[in-house]
Amino acid sequence: RFNTKLPGGTDLEVGDAVQAQNVGFGRILKLARPEAFILCLATVALFVSSLSNVLLPTFAGRVIDIVTAHSDTDEGREAALKAVNHAILLIVVVVLVGSTATMVRAYLFSAASERVVARLKKDLFSHLIAQEIAFFDVTRTGELLNRLSEDTQVIKNAATTNLSETLRSLATSIIGVGFMLQTSWHLTALALIIVPAISLGIRSFGKYLRELSHKTQAAAAVAASIAEESFGAVRTVRSFANEEYERSRYAEKVNVTLQLGLRQSMVVGLFSGGVSAAATLSIVAVVVYGARLTILGQMTTGTLTAFILYSLTVGLSLASLSGLYSTAMKAAGASRRVFQLLDRVSSMSKAGDAKPLGKDEEGEVKLENVWFSYPSRPKDLVLKGVNLTLKPGAKVALVGPSGGGKTTIANLVERFYDPDQGVITLNRINLKEIDHRHLHEKISIVSQEPTLFNCSIAENISYGLKDNVKHEDIERVSRMANAHEFVSKFPEGYETQVGERGVRLSGGQKQRIAIARALLMDSRVLLLDEATSALDAESEFLVQDAMDRLMKGRTVLVIAHRLSTVQSADTVAVIADGKVAEQGSHFELLKSNGLYAALVRRQLQGPGTSSATD
Ligand code: ADP
Ligand code: MG
Numbered sequence: 001r002f003n004t005k006l007p008g009g010t011d012l013e014v015g016d017a018v019q020a021q022n023v024g025f026g027r028i029l030k031l032a033r034p035e036a037f038i039l040c041l042a043t044v045a046l047f048v049s050s051l052s053n054v055l056l057p058t059f060a061g062r063v064i065d066i067v068t069a070h071s072d073t074d075e076g077r078e079a080a081l082k083a084v085n086h087a088i089l090l091i092v093v094v095v096l097v098g099s100t101a102t103m104v105r106a107y108l109f110s111a112a113s114e115r116v117v118a119r120l121k122k123d124l125f126s127h128l129i130a131q132e133i134a135f136f137d138v139t140r141t142g143e144l145l146n147r148l149s150e151d152t153q154v155i156k157n158a159a160t161t162n163l164s165e166t167l168r169s170l171a172t173s174i175i176g177v178g179f180m181l182q183t184s185w186h187l188t189a190l191a192l193i194i195v196p197a198i199s200l201g202i203r204s205f206g207k208y209l210r211e212l213s214h215k216t217q218a219a220a221a222v223a224a225s226i227a228e229e230s231f232g233a234v235r236t237v238r239s240f241a242n243e244e245y246e247r248s249r250y251a252e253k254v255n256v257t258l259q260l261g262l263r264q265s266m267v268v269g270l271f272s273g274g275v276s277a278a279a280t281l282s283i284v285a286v287v288v289y290g291a292r293l294t295i296l297g298q299m300t301t302g303t304l305t306a307f308i309l310y311s312l313t314v315g316l317s318l319a320s321l322s323g324l325y326s327t328a329m330k331a332a333g334a335s336r337r338v339f340q341l342l343d344r345v346s347s348m349s350k351a352g353d354a355k356p357l358g359k360d361e362e363g364e365v366k367l368e369n370v371w372f373s374y375p376s377r378p379k380d381l382v383l384k385g386v387n388l389t390l391k392p393g394a395k396v397a398l399v400g401p402s403g404g405g406k407t408t409i410a411n412l413v414e415r416f417y418d419p420d421q422g423v424i425t426l427n428r429i430n431l432k433e434i435d436h437r438h439l440h441e442k443i444s445i446v447s448q449e450p451t452l453f454n455c456s457i458a459e460n461i462s463y464g465l466k467d468n469v470k471h472e473d474i475e476r477v478s479r480m481a482n483a484h485e486f487v488s489k490f491p492e493g494y495e496t497q498v499g500e501r502g503v504r505l506s507g508g509q510k511q512r513i514a515i516a517r518a519l520l521m522d523s524r525v526l527l528l529d530e531a532t533s534a535l536d537a538e539s540e541f542l543v544q545d546a547m548d549r550l551m552k553g554r555t556v557l558v559i560a561h562r563l564s565t566v567q568s569a570d571t572v573a574v575i576a577d578g579k580v581a582e583q584g585s586h587f588e589l590l591k592s593n594g595l596y597a598a599l600v601r602r603q604l605q606g607p608g609t610s611s612a613t614d
Contacts (some may be wrong), residue, residue, distance in 0.1 A: 027332075110161065364389070371419060
């Protein structure tokens with residue numbers, strides 16, 4: 001089970017620290033493996049450009065030697081100018097080749113990085129969308145969005161651009177050091193004396209930075225999830241005039257991120273400063289000692305110049321290597337959660353052996369001794385031994401006090417969760433063994449507050465059906481669902497966009513679209529959570545009428561709030577305290593004068609219900 005705390009917590013270390021330890025930079029590099037060929041090509045280009053970079057000091061040194069050593073005669077000057085021109089020409093060629101190689105390298109690495117991030121996003125998304133419902137009960141959407149958009153960017157840069165820069169700096173350093181050694185090994189040793197010291201510093205610093213970055217990203221995700229929630233509930237926020245509260249809630253989390261970010265900046269700043277000071281000092285040492293060698297005549301001015309230029313190049317590369325190391329550590333920290341998510345295994349298998357259900361698919365659903373508690377609240381037993389049979393084609397109404405577990409039963413039949421104990425079967429096959437796709441073709445659900453997608457009405461109605469749905473069919477089911485009339489009044493008809501979660505439609509309209517969707521799906525088993533007082537009398541009548549049409553000829557489990565529904569059901573089951581407290585027909589239960597009779601008196605016939613309208 002995913003080791004997260006409950007939503008609402010402000011913990012930054014939501015992930016499991018033990019798991020997280022072995023997620024390092026190597027894992028990030030693995031992501032780039034499919035781009036190996038391109039990266040190899042890019043690396044060749046990179047070596048060419050590095051080589052051209054380190055060749056320049058040689059030519060510059062040669063020019064200086066020509067300038068300082070030419071003989072002071074006309075022929076001498078002539079020859080020197082010619083030699084300089086020759087050297088300049090070489091420099092131009094080297095620069096041209098180098099720039100072309102740089103261009104190729106930059107393009108290839110950047111293209112590879114775009115592919116890496118796109119693939120990572122797609123993988124992560126498809127992995128997340130397949131997780132069990134319980135995972136989403138405890139995970140904030142905003143956090144997942146942050147992982148998907150922010151963290152993947154960090155990884156992208158680490159896996160490619162950083163990689164390219166690292167290779168470039170490494171190549172430059174190695175080639176540069178080679179040239180330096182060729183010139184003077186003791187000057188080289190002097191120049192490189194700081195390297196071990198710096199690399200020691202880098203190690204401990206990198207670890208710290210990785211932790212810090214992990215925390216920063218976690219805090220950023222918390223801030224993002226708050227923004228997501230505020231925008232999602234903007235109507236409620238507005239109706240309570242609570243914008244200021246939301247603002248401060250968001251600001252508070254952003255400030256946490258800011259503090260961590262500032263600490264990170266300071267660490268990076270100190271580190272870069274230290275590295276650059278060390279590099280400068282070693283160059284100063286080189287200059288001092290090199291000047292001495294030159295004055296003593298053991299070295300030419302040109303050689304010294306070339307050497308200094310080399311050590312500058314190498315120094316810059318080493319400095320940028322340490323910078324890259326810190327970026328890599330940041331990426332490793334930031335990406336830890338992405339990899340945790342990618343590694344997460346859903347606690348529910350999506351598909352059993354896709355057992356073909358026989359031709360005689362009557363649509364029988366049976367719950368046998370079902371015990372259940374929500375994974376996010378394991379101590380609270382919601383169902384305590386429910387036994388319930390939905391005979392093929394029969395209509396069973398669930399009634400009972402609010403919080404009694406009615407919706408939970410529907411959730412379990414949809415296999416949003418698995419029971420802790422007991423079995424649920426469809427046509428005598430355990431739900432766990434039925435292929436996920438097949439199961440949801442056979443069972444569909446219309447909930448109290450249907451969720452629509454941000455697309456057209458037609459697309460919403462045909463949602464979930466793979467093959468092209470004919471327009472006549474959409475219209476047919478819309479008529480049956482009492483939706484056609486209002487849909488055709490929209491200027492754009494079935495192409496009308498419904499907005500996010502269907503905000504551009506009324507509650508009753510959304511219900512009827514959802515009913516049309518279920519009609520088109522045409523499942524054998526139907527789970528209905530009856531819409532109640534949220535609807536006005538007229539749309540309630542229309543919705544009810546549509547529901548009646550939908551229920552015809554199917555096995556129906558309806559969570560009933562209206563007396564008429566309950567009366568027309570074949571069986572009424574009263575769910576109280578996680579059990580089926582009473583079961584029988586409406587009249588049988590009334591006669592026995594128990595819980596149900598009391599409920600009917602109190603709730604179902606109370607004022608405000610529209611049971612009189614039908
Ligand atoms: P009913 O539909 O009968 O009103 P529910 O089945 O929705 O009741 O809820 C039964 C109990 O389960 C309630 O105590 C509720 O707080 C709890 N519950 C419902 N959904 C969840 C969930 N996703 N996570 C944890 N507890 C839940
Ligand atoms: Mg409910």
